[in-house]
Amino acid sequence: MNIIELTKINKFFGKGDNRVHILKDIDLSVEKGDFVAIVGQSGSGKSTLMNIIGCLDVPTSGSYKISGTEAEKMDKDELAELRCRTFGFIFQRYNLLPTLKAHENAALPAIYLGLNAEDRNKRAEELLKSLDLGDRMNNKPNELSGGQQQRVSIARALMNGGEIILADEPTGALDSKSGENVMAVIKNLHKQGHTIILVTHDSKIAAQASRQIEIKDGQIISDVRKTSDIHEMKNKVEGIKRSKKDVIKYRFIESFNMSIHAIIANKMRSLLTMLGIIIGIASVVSVVALGNSSQEKIMEQISSMGTNTIQIMPGTGFGDMRSGKVKTLKVSDSDYLGKLSFIDSSTPNVSASGVLLYENNSLTAQLTGVGAEYFDVEGKKIAMGRIFTQEEADNIASVVVIDDNTRKQVFSNTPNPIGSIIMFNKKPLEIIGVLEKENSAGPMGDSITLRTPYTTAMYKINGSSDINSITVKVSDSVNSQVAEEGIEMVLTALHGKKDFFMINSDSIKQTIESTTNIMKLLIASIAVISLIVGGIGVMNIMLVSVTERTREIGIRMAIGAKQLDILQQFLIEAILICIVGGILGVVLALLIGLGFNTFSKTFGMDFSAASVILAMVSSTGIGIIFGFVPARNASNLNPIDALASE
Numbered sequence: 285m286n287i288i289e290l291t292k293i294n295k296f297f298g299k300g301d302n303r304v305h306i307l308k309d310i311d312l313s314v315e316k317g318d319f320v321a322i323v324g325q326s327g328s329g330k331s332t333l334m335n336i337i338g339c340l341d342v343p344t345s346g347s348y349k350i351s352g353t354e355a356e357k358m359d360k361d362e363l364a365e366l367r368c369r370t371f372g373f374i375f376q377r378y379n380l381l382p383t384l385k386a387h388e389n390a391a392l393p394a395i396y397l398g399l400n401a402e403d404r405n406k407r408a409e410e411l412l413k414s415l416d417l418g419d420r421m422n423n424k425p426n427e428l429s430g431g432q433q434q435r436v437s438i439a440r441a442l443m444n445g446g447e448i449i450l451a452d453e454p455t456g457a458l459d460s461k462s463g464e465n466v467m468a469v470i471k472n473l474h475k476q477g478h479t480i481i482l483v484t485h486d487s488k489i490a491a492q493a494s495r496q497i498e499i500k501d502g503q504i505i506s507d508v509r510k511t512s513d514i515h516e517m518k519n520k521v522e523g524i525k526r527s528k529k530d531v532i533k534y535r536f537i538e539s540f541n542m543s544i545h546a547i548i549a550n551k552m553r554s555l556l557t558m559l560g561i562i563i564g565i566a567s568v569v570s571v572v573a574l575g576n577s578s579q580e581k582i583m584e585q586i587s588s589m590g591t592n593t594i595q596i597m598p599g600t601g602f603g604d605m606r607s608g609k610v611k612t613l614k615v616s617d618s619d620y621l622g623k624l625s626f627i628d629s630s631t632p633n634v635s636a637s638g639v640l641l642y643e644n645n646s647l648t649a650q651l652t653g654v655g656a657e658y659f660d661v662e663g664k665k666i667a668m669g670r671i672f673t674q675e676e677a678d679n680i681a682s683v684v685v686i687d688d689n690t691r692k693q694v695f696s697n698t699p700n701p702i703g704s705i706i707m708f709n710k711k712p713l714e715i716i717g718v719l720e721k722e723n724s725a726g727p728m729g730d731s732i733t734l735r736t737p738y739t740t741a742m743y744k745i746n747g748s749s750d751i752n753s754i755t756v757k758v759s760d761s762v763n764s765q766v767a768e769e770g771i772e773m774v775l776t777a778l779h780g781k782k783d784f785f786m787i788n789s790d791s792i793k794q795t796i797e798s799t800t801n802i803m804k805l806l807i808a809s810i811a812v813i814s815l816i817v818g819g820i821g822v823m824n825i826m827l828v829s830v831t832e833r834t835r836e837i838g839i840r841m842a843i844g845a846k847q848l849d850i851l852q853q854f855l856i857e858a859i860l861i862c863i864v865g866g867i868l869g870v871v872l873a874l875l876i877g878l879g880f881n882t883f884s885k886t887f888g889m890d891f892s893a894a895s896v897i898l899a900m901v902s903s904t905g906i907g908i909i910f911g912f913v914p915a916r917n918a919s920n921l922n923p924i925d926a927l928a929s930e
């Protein structure tokens with residue numbers, strides 16, 4: 285039975301004027317179990333014919349049948365499958381992968397069959413032992429002699445069965461002794477039933493075959509059969525059949541291992557490639573963390589101002605340096621505003637700073653004189669005792685509500701400070717209430733603030749009728765912006781000019797929210813840009829890597845790798861680089877955060893799981909997006925072109 289049948293095969297190379305006719309109407313059939321030698325001068329077209337037989341190249345015209353199936357009708361994967369299972373290549377220059385050990389090189393084709401590592405290594409070792417290489421198993425190609433390398437490549441050709449052995453000048457690079465040795469192995473394979481097609485220009489070697497074909501200028505000029513020595517295949521490799529799932533699994537594992545191999549083999553380059561991703565991810569994660577925590581802090585401080593409240597201050601605005609000294613607001617202003625229909629309540633604020641004395645304790649403290657509604661307006665809750673009443677305010681009562689900080693610092697040994705008398709700027713004040721602990725951290729976090737009726741602050745502490753500001757709570761149904769306009773009109777009319785300014789907590793909140801949203805957008809776009817730059821770096825290196833390893837890709841394809849295997853291998857490499865870069869980036873960000881949080885008390889970095897997950901997802905995405913083009917380039921290479929590259 286003819287295992288190979290070529291009819292009217294023609295092969296042209298080049299285009300236009302450079303077009304050359306290399307194979308001319310070749311008709312050739314090879315029987316199963318035969319040993320055919322193809323001889324001819326250099327440039328006669330032997331290798332070209334061999335490559336067509338081995339499905340590494342396609343003829344320009346003509347028909348090629350393998351075991352009765354037309355090769356032209358097969359797709360790339362089916363051809364790869366043929367190279368993987370049926371053909372075993374032995375090249376003049378061995379074509380071993382330099383980074384792999386002898387047994388790994390021999391086992392390579394079985395990866396593309398989907399064999400697991402254990403079975404693979406067992407078979408590779410058996411083959412190498414049978415080829416007298418039992419003690420060179422763990423050596424890399426550059427540690428082996430030419431003859432030894434060629435025997436490793438024979439082991440590789442036999443790995444998946446090698447029913448048809450295609451040997452292109454297998455002894456061409458060897459001395460006569462090693463050459464004889466290799467020929468003995470090949471003859472032995474023929475005896476075991478392998479179909480052998482051997483290309484040589486050495487007539488002595490060709491004489492050892494059963495059939496001798498001579499090619500000249502792309503044509504068969506003689507075809508001589510010397511012996512009808514045809515053998516049945518003895519040790520047919522049958523057992524190597526796997527479930528589809530296993531095949532996919534083992535091939536994936538192998539692609540993964542090979543990628544790690546490649547990354548480790550080029551440590552410095554991989555690290556530099558990752559650097560773009562590392563810096564991109566680290567800066568995004570830490571900037572987001574910083575933004576989150578500062579936004580939180582700012583919002584906390586704003587909400588401690590209470591909702592729907594408006595502060596009225598003397599002066600023209602925040603920048604007005606005189607505003608602390610200008611005393612244009614009066615208690616009567618506050619009373620007047622309090623009576624307006626759109627205002628719920630209004631309270632004057634008076635502030636004083638001084639020294640708090642209690643027993644042996646002496647502390648710097650802040651005192652705020654406020655109206656009775658203040659606690660309600662500012663949302664302050666009482667933990668012990670009570671707040672003062674309007675009556676007490678009217679009577680200029682010497683009562684004080686202390687905050688949690690004061691209780692902690694002054695009354696640490698007294699469980700209940702209510703009723704105790706403290707001195708503020710030498711004036712006695714009776715404690716009637718303690719406020720709940722506030723969770724607003726930041727610069728005001730541990731200051732000590734006392735609250736007395738504003739009348740007390742004015743007349744008893746400060747000794748003047750000046751007030752510092754007015755806090756107004758707007759009625760629930762009224763828009764704070766509208767209320768602000770109303771207050772402006774009323775107060776301007778009362779004072780005859782606008783000598784005050786207002787802070788509206790709602791509008792500040794909105795401004796800050798919109799500012800932080802713009803900031804977030806800005807950060808996001810910088811992040812996207814930096815990650816794209818990182819991605820381009822990865823893509824660049826992957827393209828270089830594909831170019832560098834074109835020969836390796838060719839070898840892998842010749843021994844049975846499908847396009848998907850090659851695509852997978854390079855894509856995994858790109859993704860791995862990006863993921864490792866992403867992880868290192870997150871770690872770097874966390875380290876920056878750690879440093880930041882230990883050195884800065886007021887602001888911190890607040891890492892969210894979401895930003896870390898997003899970082900990982902985006903680095904994987906970059907790997908996929910920017911790794912795809914190089915990986916696809918690699919997988920689209922033509923096996924014969926890839927093999928021919930240096």
Ligand SMILES: Nc1ncnc2c1ncn2[C@@H]1O[C@H](COP(=O)(O)OP(=O)(O)OP(=O)(O)O)[C@@H](O)[C@H]1O
Nearest residue numbers: 297298306324325326327328329330331332333485
């Ligand atoms: N990809 C190609 N593009 C253009 N010409 C090519 C290509 N490959 C081979 N050739 C030409 O085809 C002719 C046959 O080449 P081939 O490699 O088949 O020769 P050969 O018989 O194997 O020679 P040798 O004994 O030196 O190996 C040569 O003239 C070569 O220059």
Ligand SMILES: [Mg+2]
Nearest residue numbers: 330331332452
């Ligand atoms: Mg050749």
